[in-house]
Amino acid sequence: MHDTITAAEIMVTDVVTAPPDATATRAATLLRDEGVSSVVVVRDGAPVGIVTEGDFATELCHRTDLGAATLNDVMSSPLETITPETSILDAVSVLRKMGIEHLPVVERDGDAGDDDPGRLVGILTTTELTYYVPHLAHRTGGLEAGHPRRQVRTDTLYERDDWEFEYRGEDETTVDVGDVARFSKSISEDDVEAFAEVTGDTNRLHLDAGYAAETRFGERIVHGVLANGLISAALARLPGLTIYISQESSFLAPIPLEERVTAVCEVVDDLGRSKYRIETTVTDGDGATVLEGDAVVLIDDLPSEAALEADAATVD
Template structure:
């Protein structure tokens, strides 16, 4: 489970709205001048639809003319919405199940904001944009976990947790879209050939994010407080990255300091650093430690 953060704490408050009878050209102008990817469609104070950049692409792909259509002709309706108090975990599940990447947020019947994958990704690293399809072989069977407990109850100095996965092309594309880090050394093979690396490489922060996956397997409700990291060597796309986190100090009051290290498929150390986490008791004794994780 995750810390129950309500969507009101992460949503965008400044939402652009248009009436359904507005010409599509008016919405496009809002997209251009406000640098946004959607507008919420309201009629008499009620949310009746949403118009996204994907809807506009569909209109143009079908041969439709922007000049001849109103927003009502191409908006997505009826529109899914979410309550302002809904936990962000439920919101992310709604986005995933519906195959969409943004939702209007309502307070009662009134529009209060908009939430998208971009906002949720800062809190829930499992969020990915719907345009990115995972590689068919990149499923969770390829994720390897191991927890080494020193024997004392709860988390103690010496406990270790390990995680590994293959960082593949789908991961690179998803991370670039979510983070906005479109450095061509990660995405453009021709450009990357001319760099000191001579080939495309994995985003450093993508590789480092595997520390979070490992820490999520510690017993208790694990909340990140800090992480420092040094990047020692590049990681090749398609390599299996292995990380290990070891508890090296009990700081008291549920706080622990851990060493964090990572190596590539050949065994070369590529990441090194330290993390500090806060570990709260699980809400119920029946919850499995492997399912408890959270980030602030």
């Protein structure tokens, strides 16, 4: 799961660097020749700033002498950095908070003070993170969006007392941008074992407590795809007949057995021809996000009551 993956495991170690007195022309040449999006400015092996493609675009709008300027004049500083031990989820949080796309990775001596910039050992960018967490930039609005709660007629055969469903939308008969569906249930040991039997995914991490105790998770955890199934459950309860077209998900944290998990699906784009893009999130019992992504669905009209009654009569 993503909270156990560190920057050291995915960072680029061959960092393109230049000293502060190098010219902007030199940095631009490095960007072109090395095929990178940033040059880290270093002094005595320590990073002190960064120049990115975006910086060049900004500076070009305001300078007529950019080619002769030094990196000390145009670099972004002070520099935001992380350590090799930083989890990639924490790295994403820094990128979001600071509104940046590049994070130099530094190592510091154990007795170094807070003002020690550390030694540059790598760089982590949104490019590397996209391979692992492509949807962390999405933020699902959730049920606080303000729409009224609706109990809608949907194409589900039955419900159980321990399942919870909530739908918020302006119109209970149609799907529109801003609508939110929420489905919640506990995932039991029986659920996990049944899922393993049906799918053939009998990974001992999910089924063998002794084995799981020796892994990085320390206990049995729910199959990631089983958690993803709660998204399907929430979508099935939208107005109309929901047909999955695609689903992309990032698994961010493990889910222990017997945990109550909640899927939240927010309609964010009307793609036309009854297709919609849905931002999808699954949270654990503490409200922490364990899965995030998006889906594309097709919403058809429900079969008519007459057709359903005819089918029931045929079965009888």
